[in-house]
Amino acid sequence: xxxxxxxxxxxxxxxxxxxxxxxxxxxxxxxxxxxxxxxxxxxxxxxxxxxxxxxxxxxxxxxxxxxxxxxxxxxxxxxxxxxxxxxxxxxxxxxxxxxxxxxxxxxxxxxxxxxxxxxxxxxxxxxxxxxxxxxxxxxxxxxxxxxxxxxxxxxxxxxxxxxxxxxxxxxxxxxxxxxxxxxxxxxxxxxxxxxxxxxxxxxxxxxxx
Amino acid sequence: xxxxxxxxxxxxxxxxxxxxxxxxxxxxxxxxxxxxxxxxxxxxxxxxxxxxxxxxxxxxxxxxxxxxxxxxxxxxxxxxxxxxxxxxxxxxxxxxxxxxxxxxxxxxxxxxxxxxxxxxxxxxxxxxxxxxxxxxxxxxxxxxxxxxxxxxxxxxxxxxxxxxxxxxxxxxxxxxxxxxxxxxxxxxxxxxxxxxxxxxxxxxxxxxx
Amino acid sequence: xxxxxxxxxxxxxxxxxxxxxxxxxxxxxxxxxxxxxxxxxxxxxxxxxxxxxxxxxxxxxxxxxxxxxxxxxxxxxxxxxxxxxxxxxxxxxxxxxxxxxxxxxxxxxxxxxxxxxxxxxxxxxxxxxxxxxxxxxxxxxxxxxxxxxxxxxxxxxxxxxxxxxxxxxxxxxxxxxxxxxxxxxxxxxxxxxxxxxxxxxxxxxxxxx
Amino acid sequence: xxxxxxxxxxxxxxxxxxxxxxxxxxxxxxxxxxxxxxxxxxxxxxxxxxxxxxxxxxxxxxxxxxxxxxxxxxxxxxxxxxxxxxxxxxxxxxxxxxxxxxxxxxxxxxxxxxxxxxxxxxxxxxxxxxxxxxxxxxxxxxxxxxxxxxxxxxxxxxxxxxxxxxxxxxxxxxxxxxxxxxxxxxxxxxxxxxxxxxxxxxxxxxxxx
DNA sequence: GATGAATGAGGATTCATTCAT
DNA sequence: GATGAATGAATCCTCATTCAT
Numbered sequence: 057x058x059x060x061x062x063x064x065x066x067x068x069x070x071x072x073x074x075x076x077x078x079x080x081x082x083x084x085x086x087x088x089x090x091x092x093x094x095x096x097x098x099x100x101x102x103x104x105x106x107x108x109x110x111x112x113x114x115x116x117x118x119x120x121x122x123x124x125x126x127x128x129x130x131x132x133x134x135x136x137x138x139x140x141x142x143x144x145x146x147x148x149x150x151x152x153x154x155x156x157x158x159x160x161x162x163x164x165x166x167x168x169x170x171x172x173x174x175x176x177x178x179x180x181x182x183x184x185x186x187x188x189x190x191x192x193x194x195x196x197x198x199x200x201x202x203x204x205x206x207x208x209x210x211x212x213x214x215x216x217x218x219x220x221x222x223x224x225x226x227x228x229x230x231x232x233x234x235x236x237x238x239x240x241x242x243x244x245x246x247x248x249x250x251x252x253x254x255x256x257x258x259x260x261x262x263x264x265x
Numbered sequence: 266x267x268x269x270x271x272x273x274x275x276x277x278x279x280x281x282x283x284x285x286x287x288x289x290x291x292x293x294x295x296x297x298x299x300x301x302x303x304x305x306x307x308x309x310x311x312x313x314x315x316x317x318x319x320x321x322x323x324x325x326x327x328x329x330x331x332x333x334x335x336x337x338x339x340x341x342x343x344x345x346x347x348x349x350x351x352x353x354x355x356x357x358x359x360x361x362x363x364x365x366x367x368x369x370x371x372x373x374x375x376x377x378x379x380x381x382x383x384x385x386x387x388x389x390x391x392x393x394x395x396x397x398x399x400x401x402x403x404x405x406x407x408x409x410x411x412x413x414x415x416x417x418x419x420x421x422x423x424x425x426x427x428x429x430x431x432x433x434x435x436x437x438x439x440x441x442x443x444x445x446x447x448x449x450x451x452x453x454x455x456x457x458x459x460x461x462x463x464x465x466x467x468x469x470x471x472x473x474x
Numbered sequence: 475x476x477x478x479x480x481x482x483x484x485x486x487x488x489x490x491x492x493x494x495x496x497x498x499x500x501x502x503x504x505x506x507x508x509x510x511x512x513x514x515x516x517x518x519x520x521x522x523x524x525x526x527x528x529x530x531x532x533x534x535x536x537x538x539x540x541x542x543x544x545x546x547x548x549x550x551x552x553x554x555x556x557x558x559x560x561x562x563x564x565x566x567x568x569x570x571x572x573x574x575x576x577x578x579x580x581x582x583x584x585x586x587x588x589x590x591x592x593x594x595x596x597x598x599x600x601x602x603x604x605x606x607x608x609x610x611x612x613x614x615x616x617x618x619x620x621x622x623x624x625x626x627x628x629x630x631x632x633x634x635x636x637x638x639x640x641x642x643x644x645x646x647x648x649x650x651x652x653x654x655x656x657x658x659x660x661x662x663x664x665x666x667x668x669x670x671x672x673x674x675x676x677x678x679x680x681x682x683x
Numbered sequence: 684x685x686x687x688x689x690x691x692x693x694x695x696x697x698x699x700x701x702x703x704x705x706x707x708x709x710x711x712x713x714x715x716x717x718x719x720x721x722x723x724x725x726x727x728x729x730x731x732x733x734x735x736x737x738x739x740x741x742x743x744x745x746x747x748x749x750x751x752x753x754x755x756x757x758x759x760x761x762x763x764x765x766x767x768x769x770x771x772x773x774x775x776x777x778x779x780x781x782x783x784x785x786x787x788x789x790x791x792x793x794x795x796x797x798x799x800x801x802x803x804x805x806x807x808x809x810x811x812x813x814x815x816x817x818x819x820x821x822x823x824x825x826x827x828x829x830x831x832x833x834x835x836x837x838x839x840x841x842x843x844x845x846x847x848x849x850x851x852x853x854x855x856x857x858x859x860x861x862x863x864x865x866x867x868x869x870x871x872x873x874x875x876x877x878x879x880x881x882x883x884x885x886x887x888x889x890x891x892x
Numbered sequence: 893g894a895t896g897a898a899t900g901a902g903g904a905t906t907c908a909t910t911c912a913t
Numbered sequence: 914g915a916t917g918a919a920t921g922a923a924t925c926c927t928c929a930t931t932c933a934t
Contacts, residue, residue: 152469179392230436
């Protein structure tokens, strides 16, 4: 379509640049408003207006309001996944280190993406199953690890992998949800430390079931 | 007014009985419909009609739709609290037994109150802060226990009580939510076992923090 | 019905006394609430409860809410008419004195029946034509006087009696309405004086038509 | 945006024209329906449908039903004020002529804006304080004149300006209300004549206070 | 006569989405 | 591509009134 341009692959003409810029502004504004006032209390036209375009334009870029919501989440999740993958590049010396690293990535991400966390737990996200998808995705990833752990003999066999995965996801997300709503009550380090210990060996001293 | 009746304090006249019965039917029907179709997709008049009364009657017994929702939850939570208190009457020999008993009560409760669990996690409950109240209540109770555990030296001091409490609540509720939605994937015993182990010592063998 | 009583005409049995007392309390309470919160914002059950009876009882005494409203007004208007008739017993020496006396009765009545005035001008009274009836009644009375005045040659013939009557009624009622809402701004004497002058010869000095 | 157009300031594009036209139709239809059936008995959707648009469109142009009512009144009142100001441009030779001119403007306006008068006295207008505002506005204007008259010595000092102003407003509005409801009973000229005389010197011959 | 639980019609308002310009 | 006026389905809640007890 832009084939007239001699270097079409690299250079974008003004229209394309403007379109991309508009889309970016909608995502940004949506993130901001959804996080601040809640998804249900943010009108599609609010986002459009705040982004400096007409409502109709929003619908040119996204199928519907939920489409915008999903796109915002997708971007955020992709970033999180990227962080998790980067973490995986430098393998941990032992499972304990791996769990700590994993926890740290999540907590740091929540710390720097408060708005995204608020949206993730927004009732509307839940209602439209947007956040369930993410929860299930994380649970599936963890379930895999638990199964590996069991196979490697480092996780006790009495554990049901699916249940455990959902338990850990619940623990992580609930804490992150609570923490982003009450950031002053605990430091990031404290949250990381506590979650890591809980994930590794529960709260009890020299614990064995 | 009922003074003719020899046992006026216990006996209710027909009108009172009818009122109480109507209220009970509304609570029951509300639980059923809210759980099945979701709170937002259940009209106030749906509940009333299904309960065999007119809409106005619902508003005679409850302030509004949310009032009905809260009442349903309150009844359920009171029942759960009762079960937890009964459990507390026969003190566990050791912390591990206490955690197992606590977990068992929750899982059994979820098993026999599926509808209530579905409502607790309904987006509308979340949106109206009905479920947040319950989450925070549970977290507060657990926080107390964690603090006691630290004082008694059975919980490692590196743990932040508030974070840990929210973590455990998140773990429990997420698993119960998932399990009541997918009851066939794990047995109650397996869920109890896994949650108990996770709460006690995490998933790992001979764990060390 | 009470014929068993030897002096049925004078003595009322307990039931009758109670019924009359209940009716009186409903009228009193209705006047109070209607005046304070407005007719539309006062529920039938509000009045009943405040009067210490059940809603149903209100409907035993009055056909409906409007019936209560009418009864309250009727009592007030009868009282006003009584005052006007008493005034008519001692005929004024001249038309000017008559007008002044008439005005004074109205203003004094408004002063001591603020609640009734508020109800008279309540939108709901207007809507249900309750106050229009009164307005028209007053206008009809005044129209008669104007016609007499024309016949007696003391009122100029260019005046249309119906128009004049409505004009004077409007003047009186608007002032009373305003004054009962803002009682501090003018004294009763000042209101009487001003209205009397306006009714007699308009505001202007040594007036000439 | 319309910069291509040689006379952009005056010319409106099709969309703007359509919006203004829609608004005008809503105002017109609202005036018609409110006057005919009363404000309370006219549904918002009635107005919209009769105006050939959907309900939502009404709420696009006006905050709510009352907003439409206020807009209708505002337009009418502005027109009346314009007429009164035009009248003030050619000053009357004497106070009597001024009063007559003022009265005439009001009566002629009522004659040609019957619907607006009906709405002004609609209980719903009263209830929402829409008409009180107008009454008070007129009273404030008249009060000013009375004060001037007193200062100029042409109005007798015994008159309280606020009371007199409300009295005259009440007289004028009550007559106009009655007359627009019963237009056949008196001619416009007769109404003007009677009101003028009443305002100037009261109904009595060679009157003395 | 008194009670008060039950009735149920009725209407304003919102906001995601469309489509003619 | 961008615009933004128009759409209209959808639902909550009130409260005057009744009538079985």
